Amino acid sequence: xxxxxxxxxxxxxxxxxxxxxxxxxxxxxxxxxxxxxxxxxxxxxxxxxxxxxxxxxxxxxx
Numbered sequence: 001x002x003x004x005x006x007x008x009x010x011x012x013x014x015x016x017x018x019x020x021x022x023x024x025x026x027x028x029x030x031x032x033x034x035x036x037x038x039x040x041x042x043x044x045x046x047x048x049x050x051x052x053x054x055x056x057x058x059x060x061x062x
Contacts, residue, residue, distance in 0.1 A: 007060040016054040 004025060012020025012030040019037050023030035040046030
């Protein structure tokens with residue numbers, strides 16, 4: 001049984017791997033996730049959410 005787990009990406013990593021991990025989880029293009037994250041990071045709360053995700057999300061173990 002394969003259980004989907006949200007983890008930071010090791011392959012689709014630009015800064016911390018958060019956007020790549022979200023893209024792998026939802027099976028979408030990482031560039032799209034990065035664009036959406038950039039739009040959300042223009043607000044104070046979006047940047048805070050990204051920082052918390054970078055700290056809380058575990059690294060992918062392969």
